[in-house]
Structure formats: structure tokens, C-alpha cells
Amino acid sequence: MTSDRVTQTLRSEWTKIRSVSSTGWTLSVAVVVTIGIGMLIAALTRNQYDSLPIQERLTFDPTFISFAGMTLGQLAMVVFGVLVVTNEYSTGMIRVSLAAVPRRGTFLFGKIAVAGALALLVGMVTSFATFFLGQAMLGPYRAGLGDPGVLRAVVGGGLYLTLIAVFSMGVATMLRSPLLSLGILMPFFFLISNILAAVDTTKKVGQYLPDQAGSRIMQAVPRPDDTPYGPWGGLGIMALWVIAALAGGYALLRHRDAQ
Amino acid sequence: MIELDGLTKRYGEKVAVDGLTCTVRPGIVTGFLGPNGAGKSTTMRMILGLDHPTAGDVRIDGSRYEQLTDPLTCVGALLDAKAMHGGRSAYNHLLCLAQSNGIPRARVGEVLETVGLMAVARQKAKGFSYGMSQRLGIAAALLGDPRILMFDEPVNGLDPEGIHWIRNLMRSLAAQGRTVFVSSHLMSEMAQTADHLIVIGQGRLLADTSMADFIRRHARSYVRVRSPQRERLLDALHEAGVTAVEAADGALEAEGDKAEQIGELAAGHGIVLHELSPRQASLEEAFMRLTAGSVEYHAQSAAAPGNWGADRQGGTA
Numbered sequence: 001m002t003s004d005r006v007t008q009t010l011r012s013e014w015t016k017i018r019s020v021s022s023t024g025w026t027l028s029v030a031v032v033v034t035i036g037i038g039m040l041i042a043a044l045t046r047n048q049y050d051s052l053p054i055q056e057r058l059t060f061d062p063t064f065i066s067f068a069g070m071t072l073g074q075l076a077m078v079v080f081g082v083l084v085v086t087n088e089y090s091t092g093m094i095r096v097s098l099a100a101v102p103r104r105g106t107f108l109f110g111k112i113a114v115a116g117a118l119a120l121l122v123g124m125v126t127s128f129a130t131f132f133l134g135q136a137m138l139g140p141y142r143a144g145l146g147d148p149g150v151l152r153a154v155v156g157g158g159l160y161l162t163l164i165a166v167f168s169m170g171v172a173t174m175l176r177s178p179l180l181s182l183g184i185l186m187p188f189f190f191l192i193s194n195i196l197a198a199v200d201t202t203k204k205v206g207q208y209l210p211d212q213a214g215s216r217i218m219q220a221v222p223r224p225d226d227t228p229y230g231p232w233g234g235l236g237i238m239a240l241w242v243i244a245a246l247a248g249g250y251a252l253l254r255h256r257d258a259q
Numbered sequence: 260m261i262e263l264d265g266l267t268k269r270y271g272e273k274v275a276v277d278g279l280t281c282t283v284r285p286g287i288v289t290g291f292l293g294p295n296g297a298g299k300s301t302t303m304r305m306i307l308g309l310d311h312p313t314a315g316d317v318r319i320d321g322s323r324y325e326q327l328t329d330p331l332t333c334v335g336a337l338l339d340a341k342a343m344h345g346g347r348s349a350y351n352h353l354l355c356l357a358q359s360n361g362i363p364r365a366r367v368g369e370v371l372e373t374v375g376l377m378a379v380a381r382q383k384a385k386g387f388s389y390g391m392s393q394r395l396g397i398a399a400a401l402l403g404d405p406r407i408l409m410f411d412e413p414v415n416g417l418d419p420e421g422i423h424w425i426r427n428l429m430r431s432l433a434a435q436g437r438t439v440f441v442s443s444h445l446m447s448e449m450a451q452t453a454d455h456l457i458v459i460g461q462g463r464l465l466a467d468t469s470m471a472d473f474i475r476r477h478a479r480s481y482v483r484v485r486s487p488q489r490e491r492l493l494d495a496l497h498e499a500g501v502t503a504v505e506a507a508d509g510a511l512e513a514e515g516d517k518a519e520q521i522g523e524l525a526a527g528h529g530i531v532l533h534e535l536s537p538r539q540a541s542l543e544e545a546f547m548r549l550t551a552g553s554v555e556y557h558a559q560s561a562a563a564p565g566n567w568g569a570d571r572q573g574g575t576a
Contacts, residue, residue, distance in 0.1 A: 004361065008358060008360065009359055012355045012356070012359035013355075015351060015354050015355040015358055016344075016347070016355045019351035019355070020344055020347055021346055022346070087344055091342065091343060091344045091345065092342030093342055095304070095309050095338060095339065095342055096342055096343065096356065097359075099308075099330065099334075099336060099338075100356050100359045102308045102324055102325045102327070103325060255311070257304070257309060258309040258310065
């Protein structure tokens with residue numbers, strides 16, 4: 001009976017997600033931007049490789065170079081995650097949805113399972129595509145999938161994009177408004193988190209932010225710095241943020257009136 | 260059957276629904292009547308488990324809404340016609356609802372046929388007129404072939420043809436033995452569809468009565484009389500045992516429908532009459548009288564919905 005209900009909810013949420021245009025354009029932008037910028041940066045790096053200082057040449061990470069588009073591409077994933085959830089609230093559909101699936105946990109996690117699975121698929125395709133195309137642009141300086149740490153970084157890139165999307169879904173469930181959610185998440189991931197992680201005085205805290213910790217997994221070549229976690233540790237920290245956002249969203253959805 | 264038991268909803272200090280206890284029965288259309296802001300929509304949202312009651316309880320055929328397996332096959336509701344994603348087609352809107360409750364896909368086509376939207380099934384809902392959205396919302400309510408149907412202000416914004424259609428639909432659903440619960444702020448609308456009335460004002464139950472009983476009790480006849488010798492006329496009426504009250508404009512309103520009797524009485528006493536007209540208080544007036552004390556936002560000029568305080572509390576069950 002319970003599994004029936006879960007299957008029904010998943011099927012219903014799949015119909016919802018495939019029948020609105022925002023799904024298509026947000027995910028397409030994520031793919032195109034990530035790959036496009038990754039290839040561009042890879043091509044520029046190849047041309048300037050000879051003028052790089054020796055220090056940078058020693059820690060040269062061709063895999064990470066090809067992920068240069070993630071910073072912008074992830075923003076489209078944020079929009080995808082936010083819209084999947086806030087579409088329900090901004091249209092009033094949430095009252096129809098919750099009348100159909102009154103168990104709010106089933107509703108929320110059914111939606112997030114479907115949207116998360118789609119984000120995972122698109123994230124993996126994007127990550128592998130941007131890696132191969134980026135390496136092609138790097139020419140003689142390229143890395144191969146079999147090189148140490150490379151497969152982990154490429155799979156990690158797909159996981160990273162997925163977690164960014166799911167984190168946004170959790171935050172959007174708490175905030176309900178698309179404008180408010182995007183108004184907080186976009187500047188946070190594009191500017192604030194990067195500044196906090198770069199400035200010396202805030203670095204200790206900044207490096208634990210979800211995107212800063214999570215993006216560590218995309219580095220195939222270890223860097224000589226004092227980051228207190230490894231690639232999987234960083235992704236774990238990001239996963240904790242995602243769990244916290246989902247828990248907050250679920251708690252509020254459970255207790256609030258549906259509107 | 261829907262049973263409300265002491266249902267209460269507070270928003271901070273404000274009480275939207277106040278200890279509502281009543282039962283909505285199958286086989287008839289039950290009108291849920293109250294002025295705007297009386298708490299009708301809040302009550303309906305609580306019935307569907309969308310809003311959490313502050314106190315009290317709702318039972319749907321004995322269960323709580325959250326406990327229903329595939330709730331759409333038990334309760335179908337239209338709360339807000341525009342509550343759907345405008346970018347989704349009518350067909351997909353209904354399909355995602357059907358799938359969530361294990362309702363076969365074929366049923367989507369059937370209900371689209373019933374509400375007459377088959378031709379626009381693949382069009383996006385944002386291009387729909389209000390009337391079309393209303394029909395789509397009704398299709399969603401009918402989707403699970405539920406025993407209980409609930410409509411919040413279904414005739415609002417509909418053209419006469421649409422109103423006629425919806426009335427007949429509600430009547431036929433009730434005739435099939437289903438529970439039909441429909442809200443409105445218009446008595447005249449209810450008089451044409453409902454068999455039973457639940458009237459609320461400021462969240463409180465004001466009346467729970469059959470439509471026939473309500474009409475019998477409230478559709479009052481009176482005779483409007485104007486005379487320059489009002490005091491003498493009042494005395495004469497009083498002597499004859501006719502109850503009369505003063506209307507806002509100084510005329511008298513005598514209970515009953517005996518205009519002839521009053522005319523002859525006046526003639527007998529040599530009282531000049533300027534007006535003598537039999538009147539019928541409409542149900543709308545009766546409803547306004549019933550809820551007069553509970554309307555939250557009075558329009559400044561419409562302060563006097565009749566001045567016959569005589570039986571103001573009449574009908575309060």
C-alpha cells in the first residue's frame with residue numbers, strides 16, 4: 001500500500017516536471033553554459049600554457065580547468081531546483097497537489113526524488129561532456145579518464161551539480177517564493193560564498209559553505225593548501241547542507257498551512 | 260458525509276472559524292452560506308487537510324483526510340479555479356492528479372468530455388478564460404468519481420449558461436446519492452440549488468436548517484403603509500392585533516399580507532393613507548438579517564439591511 005502510494009507520487013511528479021517548459025530551458029542552459037565556458041577556458045589555457053609560472057605548471061590540473069563553467073552553469077541548476085518547488089506555490093497548485101497527496105513527506109520527497117534523479121542524469125552528462133570536450137581543447141596538456149583522481153573528479157562534478165539543485169529545492173521549500181529564493185541563492189553562490197572563501201579572515205568559515213566544500217571533489221590534482229578535508233570529505237560537508245535544507249523544508253511544509 | 264466537530268481556526272488574535280459543529284449529508288446539495296470573510300474557504304481548506312485546525316476535528320466518512328487512501332477517489336474539490344500551473348496543458352494537469360491517486364488514464368478523457376473541454380485538452384491552461392478554468396477545476400474534482408464533492412463559490416465569474424450547467428451538475432451529483440457541499444455568499448444562488456443550508460457569520464454557526472424550513476421561517480410577508488397620522492394608525496393597528504414596526508424612512512411595516520384589512524381599518528378610523536402596498540421580504544434580505552450582526556466590513560451607506568429587529572435571532576438553530 002505504502003509502496004503503491006510512493007510509485008503513484010513519483011509517476012505524478014514526473015508528469016508534472018516533464019509538462020512545464022522551465023524544466024527544459026533551465027537544464028539546457030546548465031548544460032550549454034557549463035560546457036561552453038569549460039571549452040573556452042580550456043582553449044585559452046592551452047594558448048597561454050607556456051607563459052604560466054613554473055609553480056602553476058607543477059600543480060596544473062587539466063580536469064579542473066575543464067570544469068571552469070561550473071560556476072555559472074550551477075546557477076541554472078539553482079534556477080531549476082527553485083522553480084521545480086516554487087511553481088507549486090506561485091500558481092496555487094500546491095493546494096491541489098496536497099489535496100491529492102495529503103501526506104506531506106510523500107509529496108515533498110516524491111517531488112525531490114524525481115527532480116533530483118533528473119538533475120543527476122543531466123549533471124553526469126554535463127560533467128562527462130565538459131570533461132571530454134575540455135580535454136580536447138587542451139590538446140597536449142590534457143588528462144585522461146584513467147589518470148589518478150580524474151574519474152573521481154568527473155563523477156564528483158555530476159554529483160556536485162545534483163547536490164546544488166537539491167539544496168536549492170530544500171531552500172525553496174522553506175521560502176516558497178521564487179523571487180526570494182533566487183534572490184538569496186543566486187548572489188550567494190555567485191558572489192558571497194566565493195568572497196567568504198577567498199578573504200583570509202573569513203576563509204575558516206567560508207570553506208565550509210556547501211559549494212566551496214563540494215567543489216573540492218572536482219580537483220584531480222591535490223593542491224598544497226591547508227584545507228581540512230579531502231575531496232569526499234568536502235562532498236560530505238555539502239551533503240550535510242543538503243540534508244539540513246531538506247529537513248528544514250520538510251519541517252516547515254508539515255506545520256504550515258498549504259499556501 | 261463530512262462531520263465537523265468544534266472546528267476552530269485562529270490566525271493570531273483573529274478567529275476565522277469558531278467552534279463549528281455540523282454534518283454535511285449525502286444525497287442532497289448542502290449550501291454553505293455566509294458573507295465574504297465569514298470563514299467558508301478556511302473551513303473547506305481544513306476539511307481537505309490543507310490548513311491545520313487550531314482546535315476541533317473533521318471526519319470524512321469517519322476518517323481524517325490524511326488517512327484516506329487515494330483521497331481524490333473519496334473527496335473531489337474545487338477551491339480556486341486558477342490554482343494550476345498555467346504552462347501545463349489541461350490534459351497533463353488532470354493526468355498528474357490521476358496518477359497520484361492511481362486513477363486510470365482513460366478517466367482523464369472522460370472528465371474532459373463531461374466538462375466540455377476535449378477540444379482544448381492539449382492547450383496550456385494560461386490561455387483559458389475564467390469559465391474554462393472553472394470547468395477544468397470541476398473536471399479535476401470529478402476525476403476520482405468521488406462520493407463527496409465540494410465547490411467553493413463555483414458560480415463566481417461564470418456566464419448564465421455556465422451557471423445553469425453547474426447547477427444542474429450539482430443537482431445530478433446529489434441525485435446519484437453523493438454528498439455535495441457548495442459555498443456561496445449569495446442566498447439567491449443557494450435558493451435555486453441547495454436542499455439544506457449551513458449559514459455562518461464570523462466563523463460561527465448561525466443556522467443549520469433545510470432550505471424549505473428556512474424559506475418558511477424567513478420569507479416574511481408584510482404590508483408597507485405610509486400615513487401623515489402615523490401615531491393614530493399605529494394605535495389602530497395595535498388594537499386590531501396587527502404587529503407593526505417602523506421602517507427606516509418613517510413608513511410602517513405591518514406583519515402579514517392583509518392589505519385589505521389595513522385599508523379598511525384606516526378608513527374606519529378616518530386615517531389618511533399615502534401608501535398601502537403588500538411586500539414580500541426576499542430570502543436575500545432574510546439572509547442579510549441573519550448575518551447582519553456578524554458582517555465584518557459593513558459598507559458605510561448600507562448600514563440598514565431592514566429595520567425589523569423583531570425576529571432578528573429567528574432561525575438560529
